[in-house]
Amino acid sequence: MTDLVRRAEEWLAQDPDPETREELSRVLRDGDEAALLDRFGAKLEFGTAGLRGELGAGPNRMNRVTVMRAAAGLARRLGPGGHVVIGYDARHNSDVFARDSAAVLTGAGLRVSLMEDHWPTPVLAFAVRHLDADAGVMVTASHNPPRDNGYKVYWGDGSQIVPPLDEEISAAIDAVGRVDELPLGSEWETLGDAAIVEPYLAALAELPLGEARDLRIVYTPMHGVGGAILLRAFASAGFAAPAAVEAQFTPDPDFPTVAFPNPEEPGAMDLSLELAEKAGADLIIANDPDADRCAVGVPLPEGGFRMLTGDEVGGLLGEYVIARTSGPGRSVAASIVSSSLLGRIAEAHGVRHAETLTGFKWIVKAGDGLVYGYEEALGYTVGSDQGLPVRDKDGIGAALTVAAMAAEAARDGHTLLDLLDRQAQRYGLHATAQLSVRVQDLSLIAGAMDRLRSGPPKELAGRTVLSAEDLSAGVDGLPPTDGLRYRLAGDARVVIRPSGTEPKLKCYLEIVTPVERDVPSARVRATEELSSLKAALSAALAL
Structure with missing residues (x-):
């Protein structure tokens, strides 16, 4: 508890946001160890999806300190003189996080173009290449619940970052000190509608x-x-x-x-x-x-x-x-x-x-x-x-x-x-379905993946498992990822992977059915077979 309190007090001393300062002060006054552990026992990890999490105080939440550290890490990886475009959606604090990022990046000697309004993510992705920028930031949590927000980073090719860039930026973020000691700038370009929305619409x-x-x-x-x-x-x-x-x-x-x-x-x-x-x-x-x-x-x-x-x-x-x-x-x-x-x-x-x-x-x-x-x-x-x-x-x-x-x-x-x-x-009926399991405890997902790796099923819904591929080893020239792929008899397939943005284990099922008589009959047959396959897979997951 003592170490949690120390870290919370250090966080509180540098937090520029009155709302999260009040939240954290209340937790400290109440001596709420569970709340402190939830906020300071872990941190949001910066990965290829950037950052995403619930709003609130502490390193395991989305807040102004977390965002300023992310911006400072990005600035270190880019170096002075780079150009970054920043966009944001209409979620709680998205505009605040965008301006904080602009202040940190300009303070670090980078040129910043900040969108003047909350616009869609594809407009930001388009803007990075259109403006020949070195990187882009989009403050959004896409379709997550209302209390979430996030921070997506794009590189100069207009696409989201991939390894090893995510690891390099993450290491740079970890090296950032107190955010109240960061130099902050105030001179950045504001991108209006004519500068970016109209070119985007012209491209469409x-x-x-x-x-x-x-x-x-x-x-x-x-x-x-x-x-x-x-x-x-x-x-x-x-x-x-x-x-x-x-x-x-x-x-x-x-x-x-x-x-x-x-x-x-x-x-x-x-x-x-x-x-x-x-x-x-x-x-x-x-x-x-x-x-x-x-x-x-x-x-x-x-x-x-x-x-x-x-x-x-x-x-x-x-x-x-x-x-x-x-x-x-x-x-x-x-x-x-x-x-x-x-x-x-x-x-x-x-x-x-x-x-x-x-x-x-x-x-x-x-x-x-x-x-x-x-x-x-x-x-x-x-x-x-x-x-x-x-x-x-x-x-x-x-x-x-x-x-x-x-x-x-x-x-x-x-x-x-x-x-x-x-x-x-023409191509056969490609029937697909999903099995998605939401959990409170992420260790349940890791446990299910471990069980399936150590003992893959021999058959699912009467279909022999022809091959069980561990995608963490890298297959078919793909980079390693946490996932499993089963190929089943009768032109069927199952892919299992943890979600990258939500506490879910996601399973993707496909059965390819030849259309022998008519399409409606094939759809009925495929629906029944997918239902059986989903039930068998659910039993195998044991969640």
Whole structure:
């Protein structure tokens, strides 16, 4: 307890934030050892996802001291004279953390361009290359709960950092002393709309969007920062303004209408589905709060709507982009937890395909000529013959392209569901599902991974496990990562990995089913088989 108190008092002495000072002072006055241990018994680790965690006092929370240390570490790694672009979303303290970063970086002798408003993450990723900056910082926790915030770092190529850069920056952060002794600057450039949003929208206008535009769209930014810029993007491309879910349109860091501000979470899309029914919509589009992800919903022939999976959208967008780009050097990429469908599409069209580790930091580095990349968690980046305008997930560019694809299908008398059926008939039905286990104790995840490594299952749901690969050893030329991959008899696959941003163990299942009679029959069969496989895997995890 004595050491915890000493560290807390040292933290308190340098903390510039009255709110977290009061929080920590209260904990000290109460002698609350559990609260001190929670805040000072561990620290947020800086990795390839940067920093992400709950707001509050101490090194195991997101706060001004944590952010200033991160900025100082980044400054040390870059050195004086570098140029850093900073963006931020509308979460609690995002603007404060952005200004603190600007002050620390300029105080260390770097040039800083700070965005004047809360804008989407893809705008920041675009800005790094557009402004020829050396690095970028985005203050966001994407679709995490309201009390979280985060700190993402981009390098000069416009993509998120990968090893060993994360380790080098982390070591530099550890060497930072008291933040109240850091030199702080106050002279930085403010990036206005004309300097960065307009060039971003101009770049999206070069995507392969075709000419069909007759479509009724319902849209939600999920209380985030994508709304205004998406509407401008659609207007610039010639689409009628989507009908917005008004209760979710204005940025609100408390996300009052949803339990989790993630389109994949149960209930998150309820208001959008309700509006789509009333409006007779042809398409539902949703962004997550920082607008780097895009969710898609479509009407059903029998009435009602359903949300497409990330893999379904990934396959549709992949074939659409491949068909509308040209050149022998083109390539597409997807993560190892995404459907294998994109690889079969690419092979059929004579386009190179790459499989990468999870995360867009890896996808956009998959090779030259990349015109498209995706991961199943609703992340897509769409390019043209000129390449990718955004080297990260871009929920606004993806939304535009999905709308163009749906409008073109409608013009020709088809729906996105028809396009999915065509793909199933041509490439086999690639049915995917997830099993996600959220825990309070992270040691449970480590224990489950250890058990599976030491004793992998021989069969799952009656399917023989043909191979059990430990991804921590590095396989198929991929860098090592904490994960397992099982290949099963009957063209099935399971990938298991701990989440990089949440206390979850995530499992990704795929079964490829030939379409022998009709697609609906194949879907019923695949759904039943996925359900059995999920139950067997859940038993094997023993969580």
